Amino acid sequence: SQKIEQNSEALNIQEGKTATLTCNYTNYSPAYLQWYRQDPGRGPVFLLLIRENEKEKRKERLKVTFDTTLKQSLFHITASQPADSATYLCALAGANNLFFGTGTRLTVIP
Amino acid sequence: DAGITQSPRHKVTETGTPVTLRCHQTENHRYMYWYRQDPGHGLRLIHYSYGVKDTDKGEVSDGYSVSRSKTEDFLLTLESATSSQTSVYFCATRQGREVNTGELFFGEGSRLTVL
Numbered sequence: 001s002q003k004i005e006q007n008s009e010a011l012n013i014q015e016g017k018t019a020t021l022t023c024n025y026t027n028y029s030p031a032y033l034q035w036y037r038q039d040p041g042r043g044p045v046f047l048l049l050i051r052e053n054e055k056e057k058r059k060e061r062l063k064v065t066f067d068t069t070l071k072q073s074l075f076h077i078t079a080s081q082p083a084d085s086a087t088y089l090c091a092l093a094g095a096n097n098l099f100f101g102t103g104t105r106l107t108v109i110p
Numbered sequence: 111d112a113g114i115t116q117s118p119r120h121k122v123t124e125t126g127t128p129v130t131l132r133c134h135q136t137e138n139h140r141y142m143y144w145y146r147q148d149p150g151h152g153l154r155l156i157h158y159s160y161g162v163k164d165t166d167k168g169e170v171s172d173g174y175s176v177s178r179s180k181t182e183d184f185l186l187t188l189e190s191a192t193s194s195q196t197s198v199y200f201c202a203t204r205q206g207r208e209v210n211t212g213e214l215f216f217g218e219g220s221r222l223t224v225l
Contacts, residue, residue, distance in 0.1 A: 004152075034213065043114075043200050043216030044153070089152070096160075097143075097168060098214060100153040 003027060004092060004101040012107045013080055021075040021104045023090035028099075030092040033066055033073050038087045038103065047088075048075075080108045113137050114217040116201050122223045129188040131220050133201030135181075141204040142184040143214065144168075144176060146197040153200065159184055191224045198222075 007022035023033070031052050036044035050057040050066045050073065057064045063076040077084050087105045091098040113136035123129055133142065144156040145168075155168030157176040165176050173195060175187045188195055198221050202214040 036214075041219070043202075043218050044214070045216070046213035049213065091153075096158065096166065097155045100145075102150060102152040 004090065004099055006088075006090060006101040006104045008104055009102070010105045010107065012109060015080060015082060015108050015110050017080055019077040019080050019084070019106055019108070021088050021090075021106065023073040023075065023101055025071050025092055028071075028092060028094075029068070030094075032093045033064075034091045034093070034098065035062075035064060035073075035075050036089040036091060036100075038089060040087075044089055077106075080106075082108045082110050084108050114201060114203060114215055116199075116217040116220045118220060119218065120221045122225065123191055124225050125192055126190050129191050129222065129224075131186040131199055131201075131222070133184045133186070133217060135184075135201075135203050137203060137205070137215070138181060139203035139205045139215070140181075141212075142178065143202040143204070144174070144184065144186045145200045145202060146170065146195075147200060147219075148197050156186065156199075188222075191222075193224050196222060196224045 003026045005024045013019050034049045035047045038044040048064050050064045061078045065074045085107050087103040089103045090101045115134045117132045143158040145153040147153050154170045156174050159165045159178040177185045198219045200219050201217040204212040
């Protein structure tokens with residue numbers, strides 16, 4: 001079965017720096033990958049989708065890359081702000097489902 | 111917001127009792143999902159629906175049943191709750207046909223504790 005790993009449970013960075021989160025997967029070849037943000041006590045909120053034929057996708061301060069050879073996606077937040085503190089989830093598309101990673105909890109320190 | 115309401119938001123129950131969680135949407139999305147979220151496991155799909163009265167199992171469906179009699183409502187039932195079903199349950203909806211490209215809209219979650 002497919003396995004999805006997000007690089008670490010928690011990541012602390014200084015305000016203004018670039019946060020980089022990693023999503024690795026095995027036993028699977030998804031055509032698309034999505035990233036979600038989840039705040040404590042709330043449901044996940046969709047951020048970005050990237051297709052297998054797209055190397056990079058940007059949205060404001062967010063950038064996602066997708067390397068199907070390495071089976072890895074990188075999620076970057078540039079010029080990070082304390083308001084970016086949250087848990088970020090990657091999700092890979094299956095036939096009828098999205099398979100989610102366990103998430104990385106990002107804390108941006110002022 | 112996609113107008114997804116879950117009820118109840120919090121519930122404490124005892125082992126062996128039946129529990130029903132309700133998800134109500136106002137967006138007329140065709141697809142609806144029930145996930146559970148547990149530490150170390152991430153979000154896991156329990157059941158999903160692709161239309162009224164059309165449902166199918168997800169990866170952790172044992173001990174759960176669902177029903178969808180109207181487009182806007184998707185019910186999750188635990189026939190006889192067990193402590194292993196203590197979790198946070200999320201309902202989600204999707205508008206488009208393609209699971210690969212359609213974003214999911216999530217409700218706020220229902221925290222269930224089974225004693």
